[in-house]
Amino acid sequence: MDNILFRGIYSATFSIYDENLNVKKESVDKLVRYNLKNGIDGFYVGGNTGECTVLPNRTRKQMLETVKESAGGQGKIIAHVGAGHMDDVMDLIGHANEVGVDAIASLPPSLTAYYKPDEIIEYYRQIASIAKAPLLAYVTPVLTCDVMWFAGQIMDIENVVGIKLTIADYYLFEKIKLIKDGNINILNGPDESMLSGLVMGADGAIGTTYNLMPATACGIYSSFRKNDMVEALNYQHKLNRCIDVLLGSNIAKWKSILTVLDIDPGYTVDPARMPSESEVREVVALLEKAGCTKEMV
Numbered sequence: 376m377d378n379i380l381f382r383g384i385y386s387a388t389f390s391i392y393d394e395n396l397n398v399k400k401e402s403v404d405k406l407v408r409y410n411l412k413n414g415i416d417g418f419y420v421g422g423n424t425g426e427c428t429v430l431p432n433r434t435r436k437q438m439l440e441t442v443k444e445s446a447g448g449q450g451k452i453i454a455h456v457g458a459g460h461m462d463d464v465m466d467l468i469g470h471a472n473e474v475g476v477d478a479i480a481s482l483p484p485s486l487t488a489y490y491k492p493d494e495i496i497e498y499y500r501q502i503a504s505i506a507k508a509p510l511l512a513y514v515t516p517v518l519t520c521d522v523m524w525f526a527g528q529i530m531d532i533e534n535v536v537g538i539k540l541t542i543a544d545y546y547l548f549e550k551i552k553l554i555k556d557g558n559i560n561i562l563n564g565p566d567e568s569m570l571s572g573l574v575m576g577a578d579g580a581i582g583t584t585y586n587l588m589p590a591t592a593c594g595i596y597s598s599f600r601k602n603d604m605v606e607a608l609n610y611q612h613k614l615n616r617c618i619d620v621l622l623g624s625n626i627a628k629w630k631s632i633l634t635v636l637d638i639d640p641g642y643t644v645d646p647a648r649m650p651s652e653s654e655v656r657e658v659v660a661l662l663e664k665a666g667c668t669k670e671m672v
Contacts (some may be wrong), residue, residue, distance in 0.1 A: 388418045391638075398441050402639045424583045439470070499529055509663060569611065579596065634654060
């Protein structure tokens with residue numbers, strides 16, 4: 376069986392909702408269409424960028440339904456189902472099964488340091504067994520176990536096809552990609568080093584900045600595929616200047632940049648604080664100075 380099911384660039388989609396936590400469908404539709412117009416291959420819905428840990432399941436379900444409807448069959452949909460309680464995880468998987476998605480994904484359980492490595496493996500085994508779509512696991516720095524061992528164990532689970540791999544060690548990254556003689560679907564996590572991941576064997580990437588600068592992100596991937604490393608690095612530099620401005624900001628400030636695209640970014644729940652109009656103008660001015668906003672067309 377070929378596990379390489381997902382190639383290309385996937386936006387870690389912002390969740391856009393109002394004060395009552397109802398999805399702002401017009402905003403989501405604009406964002407999805409903007410991403411598709413600029414070459415995005417699909418959407419990673421309900422992950423960390425989508426505020427998974429602070430939103431109720433009803434909002435997360437609305438987001439998944441809205442993204443799928445807005446995409447209209449263009450691009451693949453990956454539904455992130457990680458949550459703080461197993462009942463919520465199972466509820467989200469059941470919903471994703473009903474809606475129909477191309478893959479299920481999940482962060483490891485919350486308070487990962489509390490759980491033993493074999494318990495985390497069992498978590499993925501449980502959700503893989505009830506997901507109708509293939510499962511992508513998630514490797515992040517919060518894992519306290521041997522990551523190489525963990526990845527090998529994960530890939531022995533039926534219905535698991537790969538990993539969203541968010542690590543800074545690209546030597547280890549390459550070793551993980553060689554599991555099962557390379558028959559493991561690896562999607563690079565860190566936006567700022569997407570090109571590094573591609574060089575070390577990633578099949579594609581999932582990232583937050585791809586919402587805002589999808590053409591730039593896709594430029595990295597397409598240039599790499601054409602073996603034009605100079606152009607790929609040029610695109611990576613452009614993307615990284617956006618990251619320079621926004622790194623360390625809360626999710627509300629990241630979403631506020633959607634105003635550049637005439638997209639209402641909606642609301643963000645506590646404890647995140649919505650930026651003031653002057654703060655938004657300030658960060659947009661910094662993005663303009665860095666040459667980022669001209670990439671957002």
